[in-house]
Amino acid sequence: MATFDKLRDRWEAISPRERRMVVLLGVSFVLVMIIYVSLEIRDGLGRLELKNHRARSALAKLTSYKAQARAAAPDDAARQIGTEAVKLESYIYRAGETAKVTVPGVNTRSPSPKGSFVAHAATVEVRDLSIIQVKDFLHAIETDNKVVVVSALQVRRNFRDKEKLDLNLEVVTWSKVAAEPAGTGKGSGSGSGTGTAKGGN
Numbered sequence: 143m144a145t146f147d148k149l150r151d152r153w154e155a156i157s158p159r160e161r162r163m164v165v166l167l168g169v170s171f172v173l174v175m176i177i178y179v180s181l182e183i184r185d186g187l188g189r190l191e192l193k194n195h196r197a198r199s200a201l202a203k204l205t206s207y208k209a210q211a212r213a214a215a216p217d218d219a220a221r222q223i224g225t226e227a228v229k230l231e232s233y234i235y236r237a238g239e240t241a242k243v244t245v246p247g248v249n250t251r252s253p254s255p256k257g258s259f260v261a262h263a264a265t266v267e268v269r270d271l272s273i274i275q276v277k278d279f280l281h282a283i284e285t286d287n288k289v290v291v292v293s294a295l296q297v298r299r300n301f302r303d304k305e306k307l308d309l310n311l312e313v314v315t316w317s318k319v320a321a322e323p324a325g326t327g328k329g330s331g332s333g334s335g336t337g338t339a340k341g342g343n
Contacts, residue, residue, distance in 0.1 A: 222289050223259065227317035230264040233290060234283065234313060241278035243268060259316045263293070266313065270306045283313060290315045 156164070231248045238245035251263045271279070276297065284292060294312035 223316050223318055225318045225320050227253075227260070227262045228287055228290055228315045230262060230290070230313055230315060233287070233315075234264065234266055237279060237282035237286065238268075240282040240286075241275055243271060243275050243279045253317075255319070256316070258319050260319060261314055261316055263312055263314045265311070267308070267310045269308045270300055270303065271309055272305075273307060276307055276309055279309070280311075287315075 231250060234248050235245055237243075245266060245268060247266075249265045251265070254261045254263070268279070280292060280295075283290060291314055292311050293314040296310040298308050300306035300308050
């Protein structure tokens with residue numbers, strides 16, 4: 143009560159003009175705070191909408207990647223395939239660096255002949271990714287080299303954090319079967335002949 147009485151005494155001691163200035167200052171302060179809070183809320187909503195937009199865009203692209211993942215055929219990029227295959231292990235690690243994804247390891251498989259081509263495959267499993275990281279990682283794999291594709295894809299929610307995703311995918315590339323050097327063929331042949339001639343006068 144003593145503090146309230148002191149404030150009341152000070153209020154009564156100032157002139158009416160000073161009272162109006164104090165009231166105006168108080169009203170101005172309240173208005174400034176209302177405007178500041180409103181701007182903060184608007185900026186927060188804008189950031190949230192941008193985040194949601196990026197997530198929706200990433201989800202649409204992820205759905206597209208999942209739909210396109212297939213037992214890929216080398217005919218899609220046959221003209222770009224050489225006799226030396228892309229080194230999938232280093233390729234996938236570079237894609238991880240581009241997408242800011244830590245790749246714990248790459249499991250390469252034995253080459254598999256496919257007619258005049260040889261298929262080279264590798265599998266990768268990465269955990270605790272955001273949907274943006276998943277999208278960026280797949281984009282880096284499939285756009286850096288047209289001869290490398292995602293042939294199988296599995297995405298599931300992380301068991302511990304429902305906001306994160308676990309990614310399991312198979313990546314495939316090809317090389318051409320090297321032509322055998324000329325002159326390596328084998329052949330055999332045999333022949334016989336007889337002839338007689340008679341002449342007389």
